[in-house]
Amino acid sequence: MIFENLPTTPRSEELIDKAFSRAARAGRAKSGLEAQESMLITAANILSDNLENVVTAWPDFGTVDPFYYELADAIVDVDEVRKSLSEVMWASRQIPELRSEYQSKLRNANLDTGRKHRKQAFARMADIIEEISDDLLRIGEARDALKNLPDIRPDEPAIVVAGYPNVGKSSFVNAVTRASNEIAEYPFTTKGVQIGHFERDRIRYQIIDTPGLLDRPEEDRNDIERQAVSAIEHLADTVLFFLDPSGDCGYPLEAQLELRDAVEARFAERDIPVLTICNKSDRSRDVDADAYMSVIQGENVDGVLDLAVEAVGFEPDIPPSRQE
Numbered sequence: 001m002i003f004e005n006l007p008t009t010p011r012s013e014e015l016i017d018k019a020f021s022r023a024a025r026a027g028r029a030k031s032g033l034e035a036q037e038s039m040l041i042t043a044a045n046i047l048s049d050n051l052e053n054v055v056t057a058w059p060d061f062g063t064v065d066p067f068y069y070e071l072a073d074a075i076v077d078v079d080e081v082r083k084s085l086s087e088v089m090w091a092s093r094q095i096p097e098l099r100s101e102y103q104s105k106l107r108n109a110n111l112d113t114g115r116k117h118r119k120q121a122f123a124r125m126a127d128i129i130e131e132i133s134d135d136l137l138r139i140g141e142a143r144d145a146l147k148n149l150p151d152i153r154p155d156e157p158a159i160v161v162a163g164y165p166n167v168g169k170s171s172f173v174n175a176v177t178r179a180s181n182e183i184a185e186y187p188f189t190t191k192g193v194q195i196g197h198f199e200r201d202r203i204r205y206q207i208i209d210t211p212g213l214l215d216r217p218e219e220d221r222n223d224i225e226r227q228a229v230s231a232i233e234h235l236a237d238t239v240l241f242f243l244d245p246s247g248d249c250g251y252p253l254e255a256q257l258e259l260r261d262a263v264e265a266r267f268a269e270r271d272i273p274v275l276t277i278c279n280k281s282d283r284s285r286d287v288d289a290d291a292y293m294s295v296i297q298g299e300n301v302d303g304v305l306d307l308a309v310e311a312v313g314f315e316p317d318i319p320p321s322r323q324e
């Protein structure tokens, strides 16, 4: 996952402390003007390296997969984060310029003025870092908010499971994935999102439950949840919409069908097929559906997977030279 390995972002005071204490140590190893120059170089290098590392650890948002872009943007304001990253990059370039400016000043100085120059350089470096302290905080907060996003692979075919609560979505994801099931934190809901994997014809598919998102009417979703749904639109290759015609789930069939129609209309705009799956067929089959199954009794679970795989219609890339 692209935001998983972002390092912690230093706060401005931490950075300044670190740079100046290392500089003092470097200065103690030398004497006279040389000591002043060594302090200047050490502080400048530590500051500019650390700032640059903050920025380069982030992926380029211009090329981030739209699924992750939208998901990230639902949680943090991506534009603001990008602005802060540019500010930090700006600062990382100011520091070496200051260093050169004061290195030439030191060349023509006696020890006394040399010490003054070095102190002035440190004060100006500290000012630059102060100026970006809010940016460093914002980047640090964004990093903390994004680092636990579920590990969903935009390049792997994805089957999204939707439907009202208690219709059997997570039971299904569990049943089809057996071994490699993971439950990831999801920032939009108190429940974990289920992500499962299975293989067909040596292609790995991911199957994703959507608690708190595609499990109730659009008008009940807040802005963040809406945006998370639009992220899912970038990801999904097929949607399985589960119905429980028995009503055991606690929602009347009519409401379930309304939600199904809304989800279908929404994904149709992107040509993503939505299959209607009647679950709990051991209790009732009293509805029109593309397939009937009972997860509990293990009835037609594989058939539903076959349908989903067919709807995905995923064909691995064939190099042009081998195409007809």
Ligand SMILES: Nc1nc2c(ncn2[C@@H]2O[C@H](COP(=O)(O)OP(=O)(O)OP(=O)(O)O)[C@@H](O)[C@H]2O)c(=O)[nH]1
Pocket: 163, 164, 165, 166, 167, 168, 169, 170, 171, 172, 211, 215, 279, 280, 281, 282, 283, 293, 294, 295, 296, 297
């Ligand atoms: N009779 C019957 N019960 C089922 C079937 N599949 C799931 N259930 C039961 O329905 C209940 C809800 O199943 P879940 O898998 O938690 O439903 P869900 O849609 O993931 O629910 P949320 O996570 O709340 O959105 C559980 O008690 C399951 O045991 C089925 O095929 N037949």
